Amino acid sequence: MIVAFSITPLGVGEGVAEPVARAVKVVRDSGLPNQTDAMFTTIEGEWDEVMDVIKRAVEAVAEVAPRVGLVLKADLREGVTDGMTSKVESLEHHLS
Amino acid sequence: MIVAFSITPLGVGEGVAEPVARAVKVVRDSGLPNQTDAMFTTIEGEWDEVMDVIKRAVEAVAEVAPRVGLVLKADLREGVTDGMTSKVESLEHHLS
């Protein structure tokens, strides 16, 4: 499955890049395909491995923030691999 | 933590109440505090127990739909219990 998620630390001020970087580091160290933009980090894998990474990313932020918000959107489709690339390619094909 | 989530089955037509009911049944059978409205089901518990329920809810829908979307919003705050009730009470206190 493909999952885009965003972690918001509360109670640490309005600038949150440092605590959020802790979460992104967990994702990059995970070995799963991943990509981070201004709003979400997207990763791809099986449910258990993806959710384990997100749990540890949330924990890494919770170490430095008293309250943590998590928003997640997942796309689960049997038999799809490399969906992070193929979905965008399919979309661009329809746009060209 | 408190988690609100919504499961969307794709490839089964525009009416999705029947597959979505499979997910809500998993949640109600879980024993965790839960509530379902028109847009989200909200449950409260520890990460592992909540995510286990959501995983099984997704699987119950995936049994009858070729593709499943999941949207989830979580609020994690150390030391808060019965947050589903206390958050609304705190809010109403500020509104009265």
Added chain:
Amino acid sequence: MIVAFSITPLGVGEGVAEPVARAVKVVRDSGLPNQTDAMFTTIEGEWDEVMDVIKRAVEAVAEVAPRVGLVLKADLREGVTDGMTSKVESLEHHLS
């Protein structure tokens, strides 16, 4: 359409009930069907009226917070009225 949304003030500490209450007040004053639980406020109406309410709710929070997060999930279906009630009834019908 039915819209569930949640506003998160950043830079005001971890307790956010007071700024969030400002948003809920805007919604309740709007006259649109609405409901607030621990995670989301749900409202129903046409796009322009719903989005106008959400814009004013966000502005009410932005008056007291330097940064504001908004999460929104909408369900748009032509010809559906009173969806906040009918969706839950349809779901309960499948569960009974």
Added chain:
Amino acid sequence: MIVAFSITPLGVGEGVAEPVARAVKVVRDSGLPNQTDAMFTTIEGEWDEVMDVIKRAVEAVAEVAPRVGLVLKADLREGVTDGMTSKVESLEHHLS
């Protein structure tokens, strides 16, 4: 503000690249800074211009689907411009 959004057409089968491409076309034609990956399209601008683009993107999908889901996450911060780039740069700075 920066907004990441995702439109899901229901009732058109499990493959949704074609209707979704209609939404992305509206965004690209808007002239606002934008970026599309496997899960979300991100755009940046003022509330009214961003919401107008999203409304027209939703309408473009609704022309070919009987039911449309919208998920949106926004980050509103006074005085921030070019946030799509600067947020990622700030994050990478903390990761290096």
